[in-house]
Amino acid sequence: MTVNLSKGQGISLQKADGGTLTAVRMGLGWQAAPRRGLFGSRTREIDLDASAVLFADKQPVDVAFFQQLVSKDGSVRHTGDNLVGGAGQGGDDEAILVDLQRVPVHVNNIVFTVNSFTGQTFAEVQNAFCRLVDETTGQELARYTLDGGGQYTAQIMAKVHRVGNGWQMTAIGTPANGRTFQDLLAEIQTVL
Amino acid sequence: MTAELVRGQNHPLSGTRLEIRVSAGQPVMAGVTLGNADGRVPGDEWVAHPASPKLPGLEVSRQAAAEHRLAVDLDALPETAHRVNVLLALPSGTGGPDRFGALAAPFLAVTGTDGTEMANYTVTGLDAESAVVALELYRRQGAWKVRAVGQGYAGGLTAMLHDQGLPRAAETAARIEEAIAQGVARAVAAPPAQVGGGAADGRTAVGAAGHDPVVPAAPAGGGAAAGDGGPAGSGGSVPEPGAASVGPVSYRHPGRRTSAPPEPAPAAPAAEPGQPYQPVAGDATGWTMNERLYNQVWGMFEDLARATAAYRSAVDFAESRLEQELDRVLSDPSTRVGPAADAARQEARARQAELVEQARAALDRDLDRLVVEAEVVEHALPPAFARWDNPVWQAYQVPLETPMALRLGDLHLPERRGLRIPMLVRLPLERGLWIDSGRSAGGADASLVDAAERRRLALDCAVSHAARLLAVHPVGDYSVHVIDPAGAAGTALAPLLEHGALKEPPMAGARGVSEVLGRLTQRVDLVQMAVRSGAVDSLPPDLDTAEQLLIVNDFPHGFDDRSVTQLRYLADEGPSVGVHLMMVADRDDARAYGPVLDPLWRSLLRVTPVPDDHLADPWVGHSWTYEPSLAPSGSDVLRQVLRRVGQARKAYGI
Numbered sequence: 077m078t079v080n081l082s083k084g085q086g087i088s089l090q091k092a093d094g095g096t097l098t099a100v101r102m103g104l105g106w107q108a109a110p111r112r113g114l115f116g117s118r119t120r121e122i123d124l125d126a127s128a129v130l131f132a133d134k135q136p137v138d139v140a141f142f143q144q145l146v147s148k149d150g151s152v153r154h155t156g157d158n159l160v161g162g163a164g165q166g167g168d169d170e171a172i173l174v175d176l177q178r179v180p181v182h183v184n185n186i187v188f189t190v191n192s193f194t195g196q197t198f199a200e201v202q203n204a205f206c207r208l209v210d211e212t213t214g215q216e217l218a219r220y221t222l223d224g225g226g227q228y229t230a231q232i233m234a235k236v237h238r239v240g241n242g243w244q245m246t247a248i249g250t251p252a253n254g255r256t257f258q259d260l261l262a263e264i265q266t267v268l
Numbered sequence: 269m270t271a272e273l274v275r276g277q278n279h280p281l282s283g284t285r286l287e288i289r290v291s292a293g294q295p296v297m298a299g300v301t302l303g304n305a306d307g308r309v310p311g312d313e314w315v316a317h318p319a320s321p322k323l324p325g326l327e328v329s330r331q332a333a334a335e336h337r338l339a340v341d342l343d344a345l346p347e348t349a350h351r352v353n354v355l356l357a358l359p360s361g362t363g364g365p366d367r368f369g370a371l372a373a374p375f376l377a378v379t380g381t382d383g384t385e386m387a388n389y390t391v392t393g394l395d396a397e398s399a400v401v402a403l404e405l406y407r408r409q410g411a412w413k414v415r416a417v418g419q420g421y422a423g424g425l426t427a428m429l430h431d432q433g434l435p436r437a438a439e440t441a442a443r444i445e446e447a448i449a450q451g452v453a454r455a456v457a458a459p460p461a462q463v464g465g466g467a468a469d470g471r472t473a474v475g476a477a478g479h480d481p482v483v484p485a486a487p488a489g490g491g492a493a494a495g496d497g498g499p500a501g502s503g504g505s506v507p508e509p510g511a512a513s514v515g516p517v518s519y520r521h522p523g524r525r526t527s528a529p530p531e532p533a534p535a536a537p538a539a540e541p542g543q544p545y546q547p548v549a550g551d552a553t554g555w556t557m558n559e560r561l562y563n564q565v566w567g568m569f570e571d572l573a574r575a576t577a578a579y580r581s582a583v584d585f586a587e588s589r590l591e592q593e594l595d596r597v598l599s600d601p602s603t604r605v606g607p608a609a610d611a612a613r614q615e616a617r618a619r620q621a622e623l624v625e626q627a628r629a630a631l632d633r634d635l636d637r638l639v640v641e642a643e644v645v646e647h648a649l650p651p652a653f654a655r656w657d658n659p660v661w662q663a664y665q666v667p668l669e670t671p672m673a674l675r676l677g678d679l680h681l682p683e684r685r686g687l688r689i690p691m692l693v694r695l696p697l698e699r700g701l702w703i704d705s706g707r708s709a710g711g712a713d714a715s716l717v718d719a720a721e722r723r724r725l726a727l728d729c730a731v732s733h734a735a736r737l738l739a740v741h742p743v744g745d746y747s748v749h750v751i752d753p754a755g756a757a758g759t760a761l762a763p764l765l766e767h768g769a770l771k772e773p774p775m776a777g778a779r780g781v782s783e784v785l786g787r788l789t790q791r792v793d794l795v796q797m798a799v800r801s802g803a804v805d806s807l808p809p810d811l812d813t814a815e816q817l818l819i820v821n822d823f824p825h826g827f828d829d830r831s832v833t834q835l836r837y838l839a840d841e842g843p844s845v846g847v848h849l850m851m852v853a854d855r856d857d858a859r860a861y862g863p864v865l866d867p868l869w870r871s872l873l874r875v876t877p878v879p880d881d882h883l884a885d886p887w888v889g890h891s892w893t894y895e896p897s898l899a900p901s902g903s904d905v906l907r908q909v910l911r912r913v914g915q916a917r918k919a920y921g922i
Contacts, residue, residue, distance in 0.1 A: 132585050148888055149581065150574030178634075180578035181626040182585040 080219055086246035087218055088239070089176075096242045099175050099211035102128065102188050102234070103168030106161045106204035106222075121160045122201055123193040126170040127257040128152050131185040134268050138183070140172055141257055151178040152186065161201075173211060174236065176243055184238040187248075187264050189257050190222070192229040198251075199227060206233045208245055220247045230254045232264055270377075273389040273416035276549040276648035281405070281412045284342035285381045288354055288403070293372030294364055295332040296356045297425075297448050300340075301432055302326075303351035308433030312440050314349070315429070319447035326352075331451030332359045342405065342412050352405040353417075353432065356391075357425045358398045359448040368394035368420060376402050378414055389416040397421055397663050399428040417647070420663040427662055547641035549648035558650055562673050562692060565645065565653070568638055569679070569689045570887055575634040576681050577888040582627035590620040635684045642687060649675075652740040653690055656732070656899040656906065664739065664909050666916040670695055671740050676733065676875060679883065679892040691883075691894065693873070695740075696815060697848050700839050702872035703729050706854030723854075725877035727760035729896045730819055730852045732906065736897070737817060738769050739909045744922040747812060749788070750774035750819045751781050753826025763907050767914030778826045785834040788818060788847055792838060795845040815846040823853040824861065832861065836868050 089097045104126040127141035130152065138147045142157035151174065158169040174186060188206065192198070204222040209215065222231060228251040236245045252263040271279045290298050299317040301309045309315065316323045318330050325344030329336050340352065356374055358366060365371055368391075377388040391402050397420025404415045421428040425444060429437035552567055554560035593616035603609050646658070652671035654660045655678075674695050678688040705726035707719070734748055750761060752774035764770045775784050794811065798804045824832065839849050851872060858865055874882065881893040899906045 133589065135585075137581065137585060146887075148574075149578035150570070150887070151578065178575075178578065180582045181630050182582040182623055 080221070083247060083249040086244055089217065089236070089243045089245055096176070097210055097212075097217075098177050099173065100217070100236070101168075101209040101211045102126065102172045102174065102206060103209060104170045104190060104204075104206050104233075105168050106201050108161060108200065108202075121194065122196050123157075123159045124161060124170070124201070124204070125157065125191050125193050125256065126154070126172055126206075127189050127191065128154070128172045128174065129187045129189065129257055129261075129264065130179070130183045131187065131264075131268060132180075132182040133184070134265060136261060136264075138180075139257065149178065149180050151175045151180065168207075176236075185268055186236045187268070188233045188235070189260055189264070190231050190233055191254055191256055191260070193255060195229060195255070197227050197229055198222060198231065208234070208236075218245060218247070220249065222249075226251055228253050230260055232260060232267060235267065270385040271387040273387055273414075274548065274550075275393075275416050275418045276644050278413045278415040278546070278644070279387045281342075281378070281386060281414055283380045283386075284412065286340045286342065286386075286405075287379050287381065287383075288336075288338040288340060289377045289379060290336040290338070290354075290356065290374060290402075291376075292334055292356065292374040295334050295359065295362075296336075296374065297332045297359055297444065298328055298336040298338060299355045299357070299444065300326055300328055300338065301353045301355065301429070301434070302345065302349040303353060303432065304348050305350045306433075307351055309429070310433075311435065315434065315440060317440075317444045317447070318451060319443045330447070332362075332448045340405070350407045353401050354403040354405075355425075355428065356400050356402050357428070357444075360398070360424070360445060361449060366398055367396045368398065368400060369396060374400070374402065378403070387414050389418070391418045393418070394420045396665060398424045401428065401659070415647075419659045421659070422663045422665070431659055431662055547637070547644050549645045558653075558672060561645065561649060561653060564641075565690050565692055568641060568645070569885065571634070572638055572681065572687065572689060573885045573887050573890055575631060575638075576683050576890060579627050579631040579683065582630075583624055586620045586623040586627070589623075590616050593619075631683065635687055639684070639687050642689070646690075649690070652695075652736070653692060655690075655897055656903065661905050661909060664912055666743050666913060667740060668742055670742065670745065674736060674740060675897055676701075677894050677896045679894055681890060681892060688895075696843065696846065697873075698843055700843070700849030700851065700872045701733065702851045702853065702869065702874045703733075704854070704874055704876050705852055706856050722877060723756075723852075724760060726852050727757055727821065728898060729875070729877045730821070730850055731760060731763055732896070732898050733850065734764060734817060734819060735769070735906050735910055738913050741815070743913075743916045743920045745814050746817065747771060747814045748817045748819065749784055750821065751784055751826075752821045753777060753781055754822055756822045756825075763910055766907065767910045768917060769910050769913055774821075776826075778828065778831075781826045781831050782828075782834075784818065785831050785838070788816060788838055788842070789834050791816070792841050792845050792847050796841065799845065815848065816842075817848045817850060819850045819852065821852045822857075823851055824858045832865070836865075839868055839871050 089100065104124065106122065106124050108122045125142050127139060128147075129136050130138040130147060138149065138152070140147045140152040140154045142154065145154040145156065146152070153173045153175075155171045155173065161169050172188065179186070190204075190206065192201075198204070201222070205219060206222070207219040208217045210217055220234060222233075230252040232248045232250045232252060234245055234247050234249075236243050238244075248267050250263065250267055252260050254260045254263075271277075273279060290296070297318060299315065300323075301316075302314040302323070303309055314323075316326045316328045318328070318332070321328045321330050324346065325341040327339045329338075338354065342352075345352070354376065356368075358364060358368065360366060368374070373394070374391045375388065376391070377385050379385045389403060391400060394400060400420040401417045404417050405412055406415065421431065423430075425441040426438050429440055434440060550557050550560040550564060552560045552563035554563050594613060597609050597612045597616070598604055603612070646655070649658065649660065650671065651658075651660050651664055651667075652673065653675050655675070672695060673692040674697075676691045676693055679691045680686075680688050703726045705723045707722075738746055738748060748764065748770055749772070750757070750764075750770060752761070753776060755774070755776050757774060761770075761774060765773065775781065791811065794807060798807050818838065820835070823835075827835070835849075838847055841847075842849060849872070855869060875894060875896060876882070877896060879893050879895045881891045883892045883894050884890065885892060
């Protein structure tokens with residue numbers, strides 16, 4: 077019962093039985109587009125990086141990304157940097173685990189971004205997706221496919237934000253340019 | 269549904285009229301003590317035993333027997349009774365076994381009056397103990413719960429009752445023994461058929477039937493059954509020599525499991541909605557229980573660090589947001605004064621207070637869970653990880669293997685002073701220890717203690733750490749040397765000297781210093797050379813292969829430049845070849861040496877004799893308050909343990 081999100085669409089992270097989710101995983105997967113050229117066998121690696129930035133009232137307060145795999149309070153964990161992407165298996169190449177119960181009370185937005193660290197634009201990436209999985213059951217809650225390989229090197233994928241006592245996820249899909257999440261902070265402000 | 273408890277686990281009780289069934293392979297005494305809110309037994313009238321079997325709400329058997337049924341009515345107990353300890357003890361002087369290791373693991377079941385079983389517990393892992401606190405029933409928030417304790421006492425009934433704070437424990441123990449001796453003629457011996465059945469269902473440890481004179485008719489083949497069942501059922505303890513000689517020789521190391529996968533960790537049952545969180549000791553990964561406990565303690569340490577970091581960052585954020593909002597009110601001249609400004613300020617303050625309150629609630633929720641977990645884990649810790657006041661030290665036995673880690677003290681944060689995390693360091697020590705007897709930089713209590721008192725406390729700490737190191741290593745695997753140039757330590761070292769834990773008295777004077785240092789330096793040189801050239805077997809035969817601990821008191825008194833250089837060499841090179849350093853020193857005493865000693869101090873792990881917040885965690889860098897692990901004042905446990913170490917050394921001829 078995966079929901080395929082379109083840009084700007086939001087889903088509430090309530091469980092079907094009314095309980096709230098406790099732990100979610102944001103998975104990112106991608107594949108390098110087949111290259112045209114003389115030496116087709118030469119590998120061309122694309123290093124995409126997933127990051128999660130924690131905001132309190134529109135101020136960035138903490139982050140989990142490849143240089144700081146665990147946020148300072150331990151609620152958000154990056155499982156490790158993948159430098160080459162998947163070979164098309166469709167699994168997650170990078171994943172960020174969020175322990176929603178443990179997120180500090182002042183954090184009300186968690187924004188997930190994808191950056192191309194090696195500098196290729198998304199025109200050279202195919203089958204890229206990001207999905208949100210209920211970590212306790214392994215069930216996929218929402219999937220968002222990065223469509224239209226444009227001439228940009230980053231994308232703000234989605235945000236998970238507090239609504240009342242629970243959390244809601246909204247697909248954003250805003251393209252941007254930058255090597256790491258720091259380059260995107262101004263862009264992110266506009267979507268909070 | 270019956271809960272099969274593991275040591276340290278607790279379980280809620282659904283009723284208050286209970287029956288506790290005890291079965292052991294041999295006649296045992298079953299008794300009950302009541303504890304007050306502090307867990308102490310205030311007097312003889314709070315003990316139900318064969319000589320006085322009835323108390324309000326309690327009844328125990330008048331004699332030792334292999335099977336017991338104890339009736340308990342929790343509602344009828346005195347209001348001031350908060351704990352009910354169920355004890356088992358082996359009668360002495362009846363010719364029966366004098367250690368629980370020699371009979372089947374006792375089995376206890378808590379049932380309702382209609383016979384439905386609520387919880388059961390098999391007391392495994394007992395060895396030389398002759399008395400054991402098997403179960404504890406205790407009040408928790410108005411309801412009663414049962415905890416599997418399984419704490420044995422090698423010192424028998426007297427030691428157990430004394431540990432529970434009973435005044436005149438020895439007299440009570442004597443009266444109990446007398447009552448048992450009178451009743452022993454009527455004792456119910458274990459029926460032979462049941463011994464066989466016990467071995468078959470795997471609950472029985474070393475089947476004592478063939479070896480015990482009290483049981484008249486041992487079944488034929490009982491000895492063989494004991495030999496087969498013994499090593500497997502004894503849970504890693506040393507098999508009784510007699511039993512081992514009967515069965516085939518097992519070549520398996522009793523405590524090591526490397527090929528077979530470890531048994532799964534006792535996972536905490538998923539919390540039922542509405543039920544309080546129930547942690548289990550050893551709920552972590554690892555090959556052995558000790559490794560699991562070690563990992564669990566580190567997990568708790570990390571959780572506490574991170575939960576506190578979340579709380580602190582939320583509070584900081586609330587503060588800074590308040591300031592910004594107040595600034596905004598002030599910066600606009602049109603709204604700076606007047607009711608609108610007041611309202612805006614008030615609103616900003618309310619927002620700050622609300623966020624802080626939320627953060628505190630989240631922190632309290634997390635810390636409450638950790639407190640519950642810490643309580644369960646603390647009960648289940650082995651000696652190397654346990655505090656000195658843990659009853660596990662009462663049943664101390666010289667170990668056969670070096671443990672993986674050692675407790676140096678407790679750590680806590682100001683947010684919850686009562687929540688203490690054991691500070692465990694890996695063995696062998698990677699760095700030397702420096703017990704700072706000098707004035708500390710911070711800490712309110714530190715200034716209250718004068719210099720002489722601090723020095724004395726530092727020495728007590730050193731003795732306590734050294735005693736623990738000696739106690740957790742196998743016999744002869746650890747030797748301690750002391751340098752005390754001016755004899756300043758005086759009587760503080762007495763516990764180490766009394767029972768032969770130190771091979772030679774503390775070395776005094778400049779000559780003593782250079783002699784000890786020379787010897788240890790040579791040892792480091794030799795071992796290093798041998799290891800590097802792969803010629804370990806050509807070491808001189810008189811070389812002591814034990815790990816060495818050098819305690820240096822009163823540094824740099826009696827040290828010349830050459831000795832200081834040797835000491836620095838030992839601090840740097842010693843740990844990798846088993847020579848460790850423990851300095852009891854005040855850095856100010858050595859300031860004449862200038863910065864040349866800074867690398868020495870930096871290379872040592874600094875601990876303090878009084879609580880002091882100078883240790884940082886590896887995740888978020890909070891400063892944690894360290895408190896050394898000392899024997900409770902007036903307790904004899906340190907000497908008791910060292911006496912055992914000394915006895916074991918004599919027995920081994922070391």
